[in-house]
Amino acid sequence: MGNRGMEELIPLVNKLQDAFSSIGQSCHLDLPQIAVVGGQSAGKSSVLENFVGRDFLPRGSGIVTRRPLILQLIFSKTEYAEFLHCKSKKFTDFDEVRQEIEAETDRVTGTNKGISPVPINLRVYSPHVLNLTLIDLPGITKVPVGDQPQDIEYQIKDMILQFISRESSLILAVTPANMDLANSDALKMAKEVDPQGLRTIGVITKLDLMDEGTDARDVLENKLLPLRRGYIGVVNRSQKDIDGKKDIRAALAAERKFFLSHPAYRHMADRMGTPHLQKVLNQQLTNHIRETLPSLRSKLQSQLLSLEKEVEEYKNFRPDDPTRKTKALLQMVQQFGVDFEKRIEGSGDQVDTLELSGGARINRIFHERFPFELVKMEFDEKDLRREISYAIKNIHGVRTGLFTPDMAFEAIVKKQIVKLKEPSLKCVDLVVSELATVIKKCAEKLGSYPRLREETERIVTTHIREREGKTKDQILLLIDIELSYINTNHEDFIGFANAQQRNTQTNKKRAIPNQGEILVIRRGWLTINNISIMKGGSKEYWFVLTAESLSWYKDEEEKEKKYMLPLDNLKIRDVEKGFMSNKHVFAIFNTEQRNVYKDLRQIELACDSQEDVDSWKASFLRAGVYPEKDQTENEDGAQENTFSMDPQLERQVETIRNLVDSYVGIINKSIRDLMPKTIMHLMINNTKDFIHSELLAYLYSSADQSSLMEESADQAQRRDDMLRMYHALKEALNIIGDISTSTVSTPVPPPVDDTWLQTSSGHSPPPQRRSAVLPPGRPPAVRGPTPGPPLIPIPAGGPSSFAAPPIPSRPGPQNIFAANNDPFSAPPQIPSRPARIPPGIPPGVPSRRPPAAPNRPTIIRPAEPSLLD
Numbered sequence: 001m002g003n004r005g006m007e008e009l010i011p012l013v014n015k016l017q018d019a020f021s022s023i024g025q026s027c028h029l030d031l032p033q034i035a036v037v038g039g040q041s042a043g044k045s046s047v048l049e050n051f052v053g054r055d056f057l058p059r060g061s062g063i064v065t066r067r068p069l070i071l072q073l074i075f076s077k078t079e080y081a082e083f084l085h086c087k088s089k090k091f092t093d094f095d096e097v098r099q100e101i102e103a104e105t106d107r108v109t110g111t112n113k114g115i116s117p118v119p120i121n122l123r124v125y126s127p128h129v130l131n132l133t134l135i136d137l138p139g140i141t142k143v144p145v146g147d148q149p150q151d152i153e154y155q156i157k158d159m160i161l162q163f164i165s166r167e168s169s170l171i172l173a174v175t176p177a178n179m180d181l182a183n184s185d186a187l188k189m190a191k192e193v194d195p196q197g198l199r200t201i202g203v204i205t206k207l208d209l210m211d212e213g214t215d216a217r218d219v220l221e222n223k224l225l226p227l228r229r230g231y232i233g234v235v236n237r238s239q240k241d242i243d244g245k246k247d248i249r250a251a252l253a254a255e256r257k258f259f260l261s262h263p264a265y266r267h268m269a270d271r272m273g274t275p276h277l278q279k280v281l282n283q284q285l286t287n288h289i290r291e292t293l294p295s296l297r298s299k300l301q302s303q304l305l306s307l308e309k310e311v312e313e314y315k316n317f318r319p320d321d322p323t324r325k326t327k328a329l330l331q332m333v334q335q336f337g338v339d340f341e342k343r344i345e346g347s348g349d350q351v352d353t354l355e356l357s358g359g360a361r362i363n364r365i366f367h368e369r370f371p372f373e374l375v376k377m378e379f380d381e382k383d384l385r386r387e388i389s390y391a392i393k394n395i396h397g398v399r400t401g402l403f404t405p406d407m408a409f410e411a412i413v414k415k416q417i418v419k420l421k422e423p424s425l426k427c428v429d430l431v432v433s434e435l436a437t438v439i440k441k442c443a444e445k446l447g448s449y450p451r452l453r454e455e456t457e458r459i460v461t462t463h464i465r466e467r468e469g470k471t472k473d474q475i476l477l478l479i480d481i482e483l484s485y486i487n488t489n490h491e492d493f494i495g496f497a498n499a500q501q502r503n504t505q506t507n508k509k510r511a512i513p514n515q516g517e518i519l520v521i522r523r524g525w526l527t528i529n530n531i532s533i534m535k536g537g538s539k540e541y542w543f544v545l546t547a548e549s550l551s552w553y554k555d556e557e558e559k560e561k562k563y564m565l566p567l568d569n570l571k572i573r574d575v576e577k578g579f580m581s582n583k584h585v586f587a588i589f590n591t592e593q594r595n596v597y598k599d600l601r602q603i604e605l606a607c608d609s610q611e612d613v614d615s616w617k618a619s620f621l622r623a624g625v626y627p628e629k630d631q632t633e634n635e636d637g638a639q640e641n642t643f644s645m646d647p648q649l650e651r652q653v654e655t656i657r658n659l660v661d662s663y664v665g666i667i668n669k670s671i672r673d674l675m676p677k678t679i680m681h682l683m684i685n686n687t688k689d690f691i692h693s694e695l696l697a698y699l700y701s702s703a704d705q706s707s708l709m710e711e712s713a714d715q716a717q718r719r720d721d722m723l724r725m726y727h728a729l730k731e732a733l734n735i736i737g738d739i740s741t742s743t744v745s746t747p748v749p750p751p752v753d754d755t756w757l758q759t760s761s762g763h764s765p766p767p768q769r770r771s772a773v774l775p776p777g778r779p780p781a782v783r784g785p786t787p788g789p790p791l792i793p794i795p796a797g798g799p800s801s802f803a804a805p806p807i808p809s810r811p812g813p814q815n816i817f818a819a820n821n822d823p824f825s826a827p828p829q830i831p832s833r834p835a836r837i838p839p840g841i842p843p844g845v846p847s848r849r850p851p852a853a854p855n856r857p858t859i860i861r862p863a864e865p866s867l868l869d
Contacts, residue, residue, distance in 0.1 A: 001404055006743075009567075012739050012742070013075075013131070014742070015735045015738075015739075016289075016296075016732075016735060016739070018262070018731060019728065019735050020733035024158065026808075032168040032169060032170050032285070032288055033132075033134070033135055033163070033166065033168060033169045033170065033237075033282065034048075034132065034133070034134045034135070034169070034170045034281060035134075035135040035160075035164050035171055035172065036048050036135070036137060036171050036172045036174055036203075037106055037137055037140075037160055037164060037171060037172065037173055037174065037190060038137060038141050038173065038174030038175060038176075038184075038186040038188060038203075039138070039140045039141070039175075039176070039179070039184075039185060039186065040139035040141050041064075041139065041176075042139060042174045042175060042176050042186075042205055042206075042236070043174055043176065043205035043206060043236045044135055044136060044137070044139065044174045045057040045058070045065060045067070045174060046205070046236035047174055047203055047236070047277070048134055048136050048448040049073070049232060049248070050234070050236070050248065050252075050274040050278075051274075051281060051571065052071075052073065052124070052134065052280055053127070053128070053246070053248060053587050054094055054124070054248075055094060055248055056081070056094040056095075056097045056098050056101075056124075056767050057069070057098060057136060058101055058102050058105075063135055064339060065137065065138050065139065066105050066109050066114065066115045066116065067104075067109060067111070067116050067117075067118060067119060067120050067138070068106060068117065068119040068120070068121060068135060068137055068159060068163065069101065069114070069119065069120050069135070070119045070120070070121050070122070070133065070134075070135055070137065071122050071124065071134040071135070071517075072123045072124070072131075072132075072133050073121075073124050073126070073128070073129035073131065073133070073134065074123055074124070074125050074126075074131055075125075075126070075127065075129060075130045075131055076125035076126060076127065077127055078125065078127075079092070079124075079125060079126040080124075080125050081094065081097050081122060081123065081124045082122075082123050082125075083104070083121065083122055083123075083126070083792055084120075084122075084123075084866075085101075085104060085120075085121070085617055086652050089404060089422050097122070099123070100334055101120060101744075104120050105120070105669075109147075110148035110275070110400045112147040113145050113146030113148055114146065114148060115121070115146060115152065115155065115156065115159075116147060117140055117155070117159045117162075120249040125543070130141060132285070135163050136757070137156075137159065137160050137163060138156050138159065139155070139156075139162075140156055140157065140186065141153060141156060141184045142452035145626065148262070149390065152445055153619075154597050157185075157189065160189060161192070161193065163191065163192075164189065164190065164193050165326065167199075169199060170191045170199055170201065170281065170284055170314070170576040171193075171194060171199050171200045171201070172201055172203050172618070173189075173190045173200055173201070173203065173227075174186060174203045174205055175187065175202065175203070175204055175205070175206075176204055176205050176206040176209075176599050177207045177209070177210050177216045177233070177334045178209055178210055178211075179207065181224075182225060182756060183809070186756065187202065187227070187574070190792070191754070192392075194711075196751070197228030197751070197752070197754060198213070198228065198229075198748060200227060200228070200229060200231070201227075201231075201232065201277075201280060201281075202227045202229070202230065202231035202705050202720055203232055203233075203234060203277065204216055204219060204231050204232070204234070205221060205232045205233075205234055205235075205236055205267075206235075206236075206444065206853055207233050207234075207235055207258070208235050208258055208398075208660075209543075215262070215264035215265070216233065216264075217264040217265065217407040219231055220233050220265070220268065220272065221268070224751070225269060225754075225756050226752040226753065226754060227658060227752065227754060228748075228750075228751060228752050229280075229749055230282065230753070232271070232272065232276055232277045233253065233265065233272045233273070233274060234272070235255040235258050235259075235273070235275060236251070236256070237251045240527070244423075250274070252274055252275065254581050255273050255274060256269070256273060256275075256527075259272045263826070264601060271331075271534065286743050286744075286745070287745050289739070289741070289743070289747060290740065290743055290745045291519065292738065293736050293740060293743075295759075296736060297736050300729050300732050300733050300736070301733065303725075303729055304726070304729045304730065304733070305393050307722060307725065307726050307729070310722060311722060311723065311726045322374065322551070322705070322706075323503050325705055325709040328709060329452070329696075329699070329705060329708065329709055330696070331694050332445070332446055332449075332458075333451065333691075333695055333699065334446065335446070336442055336443065336456060336695075337691040337692045337695070338444050338447065339441075339442040339445065340343050340438060340439070340687075340688065340691055341688055342580050343357065343358035343359060343438050343441065343442065343778065344358055344359045344362070344438065345356075345359060345432065345682060346359050346360070352599070356611065357438075357441070357809055358434070358438050358441075358573055359849055361434050361863040362431055362434050362435075362684070364611070364614075364615070365427060365430045365431055365434065365497050365743065366427075366675070366676040366679075367393065367596040367618075367676075368426070368615050368617075368618035369430060369614055369618070370424075370427045370672065370675060371576070371618055371621060371622075371672060372617050372618045372627075373422075373423035373426060373427065373613065374420065374423050374620055374668055374671070374672065375626055375627065376423070376626075376627055377620045384412075384657060384660070385653050385657060386655045387412060387415075388408060388412055388517070388653045388657055388660070389524075389649060389653050391407075391408035391411050391656075392405060392408045392652055392653065392656070393649075393651065395407050395408050406488075406490040408656055409656050409659050409660060410486050410655065413486055413509075413660055413667075415662065416660065416664045416667075417479060417482050417483050417664075418479070418483070418668070419665055420479055420532070420668075420671055421475075421476060421479055422673060423738035424475045424476075424479065424671065425475065425476075426473055427470055427679070428468060428472050428475065428679060428683075429685075431679050432465075432468050432673050432683075433462060435464050435683070435687065436461060436464065436683070439457055439461060439464070440457065442681070443456055447653070447712070447713065448711060448712060449709055449710065449711060449713070450708060450710075450712045451703065451707055451708050451710055452699070453707045454703050455699055455703060455708065456695070456699065458689070459600065459695060459698045460687065460691060460695065461697065463687060463690050464683065465685055467682055467686055467687065468683065469680040470682055471678060472742050474678055474682055475675065475678055478671070478674055478678070479671075481610065482667055482670070483673075486663070487694040488663070490560045492662070492665075492666050493663060493666060494658065494659070494662040494663055512610055514755070518544070519546060519547050520546050521545045521546060521547065521619050521622050521623050522544075522545045522616070522619040523540075523542070523543065523544050523545075523556075524543060524612075524616075524849045525540055525542060525543070525556075526540070526541065526543045526605045526606065526607065527539065527540045527541075527583065527605070527606040527607075528552075528597075528603055528604070528605065528606075529583065529585055529604040529605065529606040530600065530603065531600075538606070541553060541554065541562060542554070542555055542556045542558065543605075543625055545619055546566060546623070547567075547624070548566065549564050549565060549567055550564075550565045550567060550570075550588070551563065551565070561683070563597060565588075565596065567599065567623055567624060568589060569590050569591045569592050569594075569627045570586070570588055570589070570591070570596070570625045571589060571590075571625060571626055571627065572586055572587055572588060572590055572617060572620055572625060572626065572627045573586070573587050573589060573626065573627065573628040574587075574627075575587045575621070580766050583606075583607065583608065584606065584607050584608070584609060584610045584612070584613045585604050585605065585606045585613075586605055586613050586616070586617065586656070587602045587604045587605070587621075588601035588602060588603055588606070588625070589601060589604065589628075590602075592638075595791070610833075626813065655722065655859045680693045693815065774855070
């Protein structure tokens, strides 16, 4: 390859890629695209070829590039090319690549000069290239030929704009030296997408084809029609050279000789030619790489910092050191106890924000699930009255009782108290399940040592099971104690006299103590799940539950109330989860078979989780809305409808019912208070003490230290990976530092006055003969048979735009940027810059030119307004 600058960049980029590969990441440098834009036969393809250093693009007169060519250079150890449209074929002969490009172009566009926006994708793999994308675009043309459409000019411009509008594209605006630069469509299009001129580099081709005696010195010195990044002149191979198989190295040598031997260019030969263009473009690639280094460095440093703490433990790691094993065992057991306590008692660090865990779930069992289970054990009102009447009659036997027997009260109360055993034991089971989950979570940190984790879980879980049995025994003992003595002297017990006077209806619904009518029990979002699609379908509302009613609103601001449902005669029942639904549902219905809401006999309320359902049910219990009993249809149903009693028995039943209700309330209150205390003392607090004081001894007795602290293969692999990652990160940072010190960024050139590109869009400026600004020591070329004064005043009636001195012209049948050869045309002006004549140089002083172009006296003719029309 002929691009040495690119080859020097390759090792730097490869080092970066290797450093990132070693840490399992990709290094996204995203090097910029390079697109060449210019008119037909301006030499675009040759410029692109010279940059790559390979001869593989079709060339010729007229429109040769008729489809965009997207050339992807990819670094590889072997050199070959492949096309996207025939991936299976690898081209090692680049003459075949050229033939394939021509054939593929003709396949889509035909052979009669047609064009197409469909790109040809070519990939060149080589050890001498960077991962770059180069784009060869069709030349800008104005007159359609062959099969080209009438709007060929606009089609090509749209096609070019698609590729050069990207901010990461470098634009090479190619203009031949023998055309008017002010009319360069390439520069105008580059100005549209790059108004600041940061991405545009001017390339002047065909300098060797200029007429004798003319040159492009002032353009290449960026004095005439300046660009921010300036111009670079190149001399490409001629068609004769290409046909004669002149290779690129010989062409570069000829180009170098041309610039060194030409009197107008020899002083800037080091800034001209294809090697300098390669150098400029490679410097842009270097700048881009250096611009990405800070973000890459910060990314690596953040990863390095995150590993520092863990790696510190492994730097001097010796797996078989018994001291290290003992220390690690003590630290892990201690940390396990701390984690267990934090999960139970709660802590500010490492808070789970997604779900309840540990102590919060146990708290929910104590204060929501357990009260709910207690209420489910209560008698149905009719069943309770019937059982009381049977108890009274059985106690009286054959006699007709005159007084209410207290033995009936004791029998019913004891039956109720015995029913407390089932929910109490279920509560213990739920807490044990949660504790087992907490143990597993805490043991996750011991995963590096599988045997230690297994033994720890086994020992602590076994201890919890032992405490479970003792806790259940203690709870059953509490209930047996309540059964052993019915304390009718309790201060909260209503007593016989109050029970007789108490109204049945006022006690039908038992509100909680200190509960006012407007006390809000719960607020939250629920979905009414069973509204038909015709009436709007399921909808989410903001619900407010009080001791008297259930209300729902449009939103949590509680301004727009949708409905208020009194809680009288309401009960709760479970509803099966829908087949396609992920919601958990329960229902509210009226025990008197009335519609609850509009034409609905029940409203189904949906929550996101079963925990929310349980929590809402517990809240409804506090409001006096109880769950539905499982209805067992039996013969008692018929008796229930025919059951009746005389007024005296009814009064006795009502009295005992009130007494039972009062005493069972006292017992429930006591059990609800003692259950959490008993479980906490006998199970949870005891387990915490066990972990802190005895777990270590149990571990030592279960196995020897070496087997307990044997690392898992995964942990050993993880440690090795971490150390390797740590060293790779440090190496990558060193490489970035080396690149930063071994490369230099070139500053962005200062802005220039390029308004000529804007003003020239409407019409071409007057034809320009020669560079407008001449350096000192170079006289203006003369024209005409006799010398004349250097300046002639402008007539008073002349246009004000000619207040500046006119610009001398040069001889020659075709000037560098002349639009016509009329010697009497108006003298050109430098846009936005005053024309200057070098001071102290009289007209007629011989210039430093070969004898073939003798000097003549200068004749400056005044401009006439009529000639400007």
